[in-house]
Amino acid sequence: MILPSKFQDETEKSDKPSPPLDVSVAFPQATPASVFPPSVSDYYRFDDLLSPEEKTLRMKVREFMEKEVAPIMAEYWEKAEFPFQILPKLADLGIAGFNTEGYGSPGLSITTSAIANAEIARVDASCSTFLLVHSVGMLTIASCGSEEQKQKYLPSLAQLKTIACWALTEPEYGSDASAVNTTARKVEGGWIIDGQKRWIGNSTFADVLVIFARNTTTNQINGYIVKKNSPGLKATKIANKIGVRIVQNGDILLKNVFVPDEDRLPGLNSFLDTNKVLAVSRVMVAWQPIGISMGVYDMCLRYLKERKQFGAPLAAFQLNQQKLSLMLGNIQAMTLVGWRLCKLYDKGKMTPGHASLGKSWITLRARETVALGRELLGGNGILADFHVAKAFCDMEPIYTYEGTYDINSLVTGREITGFASFKAPGMSKQSRL
Known part of the structure; x- marks a missing residue:
């Protein structure tokens, strides 16, 4: 059907909608998260437990995140793109690598590292995931x-002049991480790696890829440093995520990739060696939900004081105060569990069960906390402009990665009972075929 010219003109105009109003104009009653709220979640004065150096670093990281990241985080989260322009100032904080020691690395304590990671996650979970993957x-x-290898790679990585990723997870094996299918075959002068990795953060732009593969001679899991643009290496972005959208998670395909002998990690000869790194990672990931919950509480308290309904601020209503109190209580408990986890690690007394219980329980409480925040903001609780919707979505992948809630619970269960229950009862190899 051919429309009259008058209607054609109107149709063409309707195809070009006006840009959305700035949220401060569209909803002037509450301040958006681009101006991040002050930190008000330390109700039990956790800061009193910190050293002067830890307090100084915490404030340094907080200032950077509020000033440099908060104004742009919703835009980049919506676009699912990484803001590379923040890297020089992020590098200036001197925390890349966290507790990695020497060769330009900061050598922070696990406690200081965790506090810094939480402060990053308070404003943006994606940035904390990016830095955590790089640091691992x-x-x-x-x-x-x-x-x-240390002299060659670490100084540049510590300055964020080059970026690292850590590739263990595969399409067929997530929770069953030790069942790696990617293979490394010995050849003259090096190794040939074949396989596939999935959900690898930073992989689409990483300069250095730490790849885990099964040695075909020993059948043990070994580690290899694969450089960006190596022939046979392909990393592509995973699209359509609902959380940590700024993080560039990727699928990695390795087809006949040659790695010279000098890039095989000599100290990584079994999955037990991998677990030593995972122990640190699990502690650090446990602090991400703490930071996320802090940011959600901070945003909710300010919002409820500013937003008025029925002639009074939302903060004046009993149901809202009850939810705020529950959120605040969760944050105090999560922080103290995370703190104790760090101290056990420092003393060499942290067990896999300790780390797993910390990660699983903290993420469970954080999931409850951000869900309450989502309720408190009503309709604005589904907008990234007010932070809580973004944090609500970001919490979901963190609840899952570094061991799902269920798997981490079973790790602790194995430790306290002496029985491993990871495989379904009566499931023989034949019955699974």
Whole structure:
């Protein structure tokens, strides 16, 4: 059907909608998260437990996140793109690598590292995931690499001039992480790696990829440093995520990728060696939900004081106060569990069960906390402009990665009972075929 010219003109105009109003104009009653609220969640004065150096670093990281990241985080989260322009100032904080020691790395304590990571997650979970993945890559090289590898890779990684990723998870094996299918076959002068990895953060732009593969001779899991643009290596972005959208998670395909002998990590010879790195990672991931919950509480308290309904601020209503109190209580308990986890690690007394219980329980409480925040903001609770919707979505992948809630519960269950229950009863190899 051919429309009259008058209607054609109107149709063409309707195809070009006006840009949305700035949220401060569209909803002037509450301040958006681009101006991040002050930190008000430390109800039990956790800061009193920190050293002057830890307090100074905490405020330094907080200021950076509020000033440099908060104004742009909703835009980049919506676009699912990474803001590379923040890297120089992020590098200036001197925390890349967290507790990695030497070769330009900060060598922070696990407690200081956790506090810094929580402060990043308070404003944006994606940024904390980016830095955590990068830092785990650094820690693996520092703890399992040769002296030559440390000198070659760590200084640049510590300055964020090059970026690392850490590739363990595969399409067929997530929770069953030790069942790696990617293979490394010995050839003259090096190794040939074939396989596939999935959900690998930073992988689409990483310069250094720490790849875990099964040695075809020993059948043990080994570690390899694969450089960006190696022939046979392909990393593509996973699209359509609902959480940590700024993080560039990728699928990695390795087809006949040659890795020279000097890039095999000599100290990574079994899954037990991998677990040493995972122990640190699990502690750090446990602090991400603490930071996320802090940011959600901070935003909710300010919002409820500013937003008026029925002639009074929302903060004046009993149901809202009850929810705020529950959120605040969760944060105090989560923080103290996370704190104790760090101290057990420092003393060499942290067990896999400790780490797993910390990660699983903290993420469970954080999931409840952000859900309450989502309720408190009503309709604005589904907008990234007011932070809570974004944090609500970001909490979901964190609830799952570094061991799902269920798997981490079973790790603790195995430790306290002496019985492993990871495989379904009566499931023989034949019955699974």
